[in-house]
Structures are given as C-alpha cells and as structure tokens.
Amino acid sequence: MKFTYHRILSYFLRGLLVLTPLAVTAYVIYAIFVFLDGLIPVPIPGIGILMVIGLITFAGYMASLFFTKPLFEWFERAVFKIPLVNLLYTSIKDLMSAFVGDKKKFSSPVIVQMSESVSRLGFLTQDNLDVIGQQDMVAVYFPHSYNVSGNVFLVKRENVSPLKGVKSSDVMKFMVSGGVSPLEH
Numbered sequence: 665m666k667f668t669y670h671r672i673l674s675y676f677l678r679g680l681l682v683l684t685p686l687a688v689t690a691y692v693i694y695a696i697f698v699f700l701d702g703l704i705p706v707p708i709p710g711i712g713i714l715m716v717i718g719l720i721t722f723a724g725y726m727a728s729l730f731f732t733k734p735l736f737e738w739f740e741r742a743v744f745k746i747p748l749v750n751l752l753y754t755s756i757k758d759l760m761s762a763f764v765g766d767k768k769k770f771s772s773p774v775i776v777q778m779s780e781s782v783s784r785l786g787f788l789t790q791d792n793l794d795v796i797g798q799q800d801m802v803a804v805y806f807p808h809s810y811n812v813s814g815n816v817f818l819v820k821r822e823n824v825s826p827l828k829g830v831k832s833s834d835v836m837k838f839m840v841s842g843g844v845s846p847l848e849h
C-alpha cells in the first residue's frame with residue numbers, strides 16, 4: 665500500500681515538473697496576446713493585435729524616412745526638456761535599445777573575479793568610463809536570478825574576462841535561472 669502512495673506522489677510531482685512550465689508559458693503568452701489585442705478595441709479577436717503590430721511597424725517605417733526623421737528628433741528634444749518625463753523616456757529608450765537597437769548592450773558576456781575564490785557572470789555594458797574619471801574601470805550588469813532586475817557594478821578592467829564561444833542569450837538564461845539552465849557551446 666505504501667509503495668502505491670509513493671508511486672502516485674512521484675507521478676504527481678513529475679507531472680507538475682512537466683506541466684507547470686508549459687502552463688505558465690502558455691498563460692504568459694495568452695496574457696500578452698489579450699493585453700495587446702485589447703489596446704485597440706475591435707470586436708473580432710486577433711484583429712487588435714494585428715493592428716498594434718501594423719502600427720508599430722508603420723511608426724518604425726516613418727521614423728526611418730528622410731523627411732519624417734527630423735519630426736521624431738524634434739519630438740525627442742521636446743521630451744528631453746520635461747524633467748520627470750525625460751528620466752522615464754530615456755530610461756525606457758535605453759533599455760529597449762539594449763535589447764533591440766543597433767547598439768545591443770547585452771551581447772558581451774563576461775566573467776568577473778569578485779574575490780580570490782568567487783567569480784560572477786555578467787554583461788559588459790560600458791567599456792569606457794572616462795566621463796566619470798574611471799579610466800581603469802568598466803560597467804558590468806549582473807542580472808538577478810528569477811527576476812527582471814539586476815545591478816550594475818563598476819569593476820577593475822583587469823578582473824573582467826570575456827566569455828568566448830558562449831552565446832549571450834545562453835548566459836542570460838543561465839543567470840536568470842539561478843544557474844539551473846545549462847551553458848552550451
């Protein structure tokens with residue numbers, strides 16, 4: 665009798681291990697879809713998200729045209745003059761450009777020697793800190809595990825070594841998962 669309970673508990677836990685990541689992933693994708701679809705209220709499901717995607721693509725197209733580019737630059741200069749809006753706008757813009765812009769910031773994974781026996785994985789985000797008088801320092805971003813936050817440390821350049829042969833997306837997955845996801849070559 666005891667053997668059956670252990671076997672049933674084992675099957676239940678294995679089922680949780682298989683279904684939980686699938687269910688959470690499906691729910692997050694569904695929630696994002698519903699949110700984006702609801703931005704433009706249209707009675708036909710799915711049309712709202714297509715309109716949002718079309719609007720984003722059209723805005724990107726307009727921002728890249730020669731004759732509309734000055735208009736976007738003028739708008740940006742106007743936003744920079746508004747104190748609180750400036751902080752919020754530039755922070756969001758910098759974060760977005762770190763992932764999808766021309767100057768991707770999380771593409772240089774590094775290992776930083778923190779002490780004689782401890783090292784941390786991170787991403788080199790600024791190679792030149794002359795503007796703050798730190799010629800021998802670099803900025804390294806350390807994501808937190810199971811979170812969407814992290815810390816930026818200024819560390820001595822000599823303690824930072826690039827990770828070669830490892831994709832930055834695999835390093836990010838490794839760090840965010842708390843070291844559970846494997847690093848692959």
